[in-house]
């Protein structure tokens with residue numbers, strides 16, 4: 001993602017008639033990253049279909065190439081990865097450009113941490129503000145060392161040079177925040193660490209790493225301790241076997257179309273092949289609690305993950321208080337949910353959203369400002385928003401462009417808000433959408449928007 005502001009691409013999303021049709025959203029971003037990383041560590045060829053060809057995943061692919069794997073596109077969403085084997089990653093010759101992607105950065109830091117190599121991680125303006133201390137702490141305990149190249153000594157933001165440790169030291173680490181990225185970084189470091197590395201996860205987060213590590217043949221166990229925390233252990237110096245992986249559709253991308261179909265009067269949209277792993281499906285449950293009509297058709301398994309087609313119809317939504325315990329299973333879907341709340345009848349209260357402040361942007365304050373600019377009634381609190389909805393009446397729309405701060409999910413959420421507004425909603429830059437959903441705008445137009 002380019003940092004310059006001169007080539008920003010503003011766009012006004014205009015009020016729409018009913019959305020009708022059938023779509024298939026691109027592959028899951030979390031699963032796509034992991035399939036390339038683990039494929040790159042297995043000896044032999046891993047074939048992936050349905051891979052998300054967004055900028056974030058392409059950053060992961062480029063980094064794995066730079067560390068010795070052969071990663072090739074063989075067709076539309078079809079990729080072939082020839083891995084080097086656990087322990088055999090090569091020293092990259094130049095900096096690893098992580099673009100806008102927190103997942104690439106933190107998971108790859110985990111991989112590098114237990115290899116005898118040094119890598120420099122750089123990223124765009126958004127990523128360079130995000131906290132890396134959360135992986136620096138456990139990975140340093142395992143023996144890796146980090147050095148800031150530009151910011152003051154000891155700084156915990158990119159750019160950072162990471163020197164891996166070999167052999168690394170296995171640890172038992174209790175996650176201080178609900179983060180699948182931190183959990184995954186430690187498990188991936190554990191892959192090449194002698195002995196057993198354990199992560200204790202008091203609040204469950206997406207479990208794609210655990211599922212896929214097992215699928216590739218790693219010795220990984222998951223237990224529940226006396227306090228109800230998940231205890232995940234991986235035996236190091238693992239040998240991974242190449243796999244054939246079909247990536248299911250991304251529920252986080254589907255969320256924009258679920259909300260759009262619910263709030264645009266007269267809409268009826270079938271979204272095919274949506275991943276519904278319980279650690280990801282909170283948005284569907286919450287929107288149903290708000291009165292949304294979301295029918296699950298043809299439930300099945302794709303790539304070891306539960307999947308269904310979702311039939312979504314325009315619904316009169318009502319405001320609710322959202323239980324904070326559901327937050328980790330819809331952590332990326334709050335910007336879209338806030339738009340649904342702004343058009344629901346009554347008050348929606350969200351709490352426990354502190355983690356949203358350290359995403360591509362501070363999604364609590366950026367969405368509060370964006371929705372207020374579009375005419376919604378929003379109160380910002382420390383850990384969430386209180387939104388009083390219009391009861392389905394269109395929002396006024398924006399006069400100027402709203403600031404998206406290099407955050408794809410802000411841009412897509414406000415695009416959906418524009419569909420139910422009087423004058424449309426202008427976002428300052430649609431380029432970041434390509435990080436996770438390059439076909440978003442064409443898909444929206446295909447449904448009649």
Ligand SMILES: O=C(O)C1=C[C@@H](OP(=O)(O)O)[C@@H](O)[C@H](O)C1
Pocket residue numbers: 029030031103178179180181182184206331332355
């Ligand atoms: O592990 C992953 O693939 C992800 C974990 C989440 O981040 P955190 O672990 O920082 O919550 C999520 O926001 C991100 O989009 C993808």
Ligand SMILES: C=C(OP(=O)(O)O)C(=O)O
Pocket residue numbers: 056100101102103104332359360409436
């Ligand atoms: C937070 C996100 O991604 P990442 O952390 O990988 O940048 C996201 O896609 O919403």
